[in-house]
Structures are given as structure tokens and as C-alpha cells.
Amino acid sequence: MLLYGLLTFALAAIPPVLSQQPIVYDSAHNVTPIIGTWASGSKNVVTGQFANPANLTFNYPPTTGMSFSFADNGWYEVARYRFNGNGSQPQCITGVLNWHHGIYQLLDNGSIVLIPNGDGYQQIQDPCAAQSDFIELYNDTELYQSWQIYQDPTDGLKLQLFQFDGSPLPPQSLVFNPPNMLPNAQLRNVTPAVQTSNLLAVNNAGSRSWSPVDVMSLVSGVFAIGVASLLL
Numbered sequence: 001m002l003l004y005g006l007l008t009f010a011l012a013a014i015p016p017v018l019s020q021q022p023i024v025y026d027s028a029h030n031v032t033p034i035i036g037t038w039a040s041g042s043k044n045v046v047t048g049q050f051a052n053p054a055n056l057t058f059n060y061p062p063t064t065g066m067s068f069s070f071a072d073n074g075w076y077e078v079a080r081y082r083f084n085g086n087g088s089q090p091q092c093i094t095g096v097l098n099w100h101h102g103i104y105q106l107l108d109n110g111s112i113v114l115i116p117n118g119d120g121y122q123q124i125q126d127p128c129a130a131q132s133d134f135i136e137l138y139n140d141t142e143l144y145q146s147w148q149i150y151q152d153p154t155d156g157l158k159l160q161l162f163q164f165d166g167s168p169l170p171p172q173s174l175v176f177n178p179p180n181m182l183p184n185a186q187l188r189n190v191t192p193a194v195q196t197s198n199l200l201a202v203n204n205a206g207s208r209s210w211s212p213v214d215v216m217s218l219v220s221g222v223f224a225i226g227v228a229s230l231l232l
Contacts, residue, residue: 030149031157034106037179038159038172039067048180050079051099053119053187056135058097068159068172069179070104076114077101077181078142092128100138101182112161114142119188137190 039046045065051058061081069077080098100120105113116139125133143164152158157174 030147031151032149034070034147034149034159035072035179036174036177037067037069037181039065039175040170040172041065043067043173043175045079045081046175046180047077047079047101048176048182050081051097051121051182053099053121053182056121056188058099058123060097066170066172067175068161069176069181071179071181071184073184074103074105075101075181075184076104077179078114089128092126095125096122098122098138100140101184110146112144112147114144116141117186119186119190 037047042063042065044061044063045067046061047067047069049059050061050067058081064081064083066080066082067078078098078100080096082096082098084094084096098120099122100114100116102117102120103115105115107113118139120138121135122138123133123135145162145164145166147162148160150158150160152171152173155173159172159174161169161172163169
């Protein structure tokens with residue numbers, strides 16, 4: 001019974017990434033690397049011209065949308081403009097303008113992690129709130145479960161991002177390559193929100209790989225411990 005419990009523990013410790021494969025750029029997954037500036041809908045929201053981080057302002061686009069940029073040096077930039085409805089109070093529509101940039105990581109399991117640089121911010125406009133228009137800092141690390149680039153027959157290359165829970169974002173078209181981005185540096189005098197220990201945790205979580213030899217060694221070690229405990 002003890003041996004069975006130890007073997008169960010060993011098998012449970014084997015991470016799911018064992019069966020996951022590195023990203024392959026082919027027609028079945030991604031027809032091109034992710035480098036470039038991507039924008040949704042009418043493409044009026046575009047990184048590099050959306051935000052003014054030095055004075056915490058925005059250049060208002062004529063329509064809502066989102067834009068993601070990825071550079072070959074590991075930097076990203078995100079621009080988002082959206083309205084949130086209110087079912088109980090239809091007149092209380094909230095507008096949100098959001099901008100941040102930092103370092104991105106493409107993990108072996110097909111996910112993307114966006115690690116902010118610490119100078120991101122967003123503007124909230126709510127006509128029904130006590131404070132109807134305000135700016136707040138935004139430096140949340142974001143995880144995208146998976147992504148795909150495909151060729152649209154009428155609109156060219158499309159980027160499809162899937163959020164942490166698997167729900168898809170609106171598809172985005174490639175609008176610039178190389179990407180259109182603000183400088184890859186801290187653009188306001190702020191303390192970075194992400195500490196080195198957090199970066200190491202993300203790196204370790206994405207870079208640890210388990211080969212079949214590793215798995216067999218783990219199981220064999222636990223098996224030997226179980227046999228020894230039965231003989232004592």
C-alpha cells in the first residue's frame with residue numbers, strides 16, 4: 001500500500017509539459033513568426049502612437065480596438081481601447097484606455113507571458129461613478145494560453161491570441177513589420193512593479209523540461225525507496 005502511494009505521488013509530480021512540443025512555424029500552426037505590430041477591427045488603435053507615457057495621456061482613436069506589438073529583441077507593447085456595458089444601468093457605459101510595454105516570453109508549451117516594465121497605466125471613464133474620469137497605474141503580468149497566426153484570404157496575416165482561460169481575443173491583422181513601438185525603455189520615472197524573483201519564477205516555470213529519462217529516473221527512485229521501506 002505504501003509502495004502504491006509513493007508511485008502515485010511520483011506520477012502526479014510529472015508535469016503536463018512532457019507531452020507538449022515547441023512551437024513550429026508551419027501552415028498547421030503559425031505561418032510566420034509573431035514579430036510585428038498587429039491591430040484588430042478597423043486598425044485605428046495602434047501601438048507606438050496611442051499613448052504618451054511621459055504625461056499619462058492618450059491619443060484618442062476614432063473607434064475602439066486593440067493592438068499588440070512584438071519585437072525581435074524581446075520587447076512587447078499593448079494598446080487597448082474598449083467600452084464595458086452595464087446591463088442594470090445602460091446609461092453607465094465605462095470606457096477604458098490601457099497601455100503597457102515590457103518583456104515577453106514565448107514558452108515551450110505555446111503560451112505567451114507579458115512581463116510589464118513598470119510604467120504602464122490606464123484611464124477609466126465612468127459617468128455614473130463618484131470619480132468619473134481618472135488615471136491609474138497598470139502593470140499586471142498577462143498570460144496568453146496559446147496563439148496562432150494564419151493567412152486570411154481577404155485580409156492577409158491574422159494573429160489569434162487566446163487568454164489564460166482559453167477564450168479568444170478578436171483577431172488582429174499585421175499592420176507594421178518591423179513593429180511600430182515606443183522606445184524599448186522605461187518612459188516614466190517609476191519603480192518597476194516586477195521584481196527579479198518574479199522573473200526567475202516565470203522563467204523557471206516555462207523553461208523546465210522533463211525528458212523520458214528524467215521521468216524514469218524519478219519513478220525508479222521512488223520505487224527503490226518504497227522497496228527499501230518494505231524491507232525495514
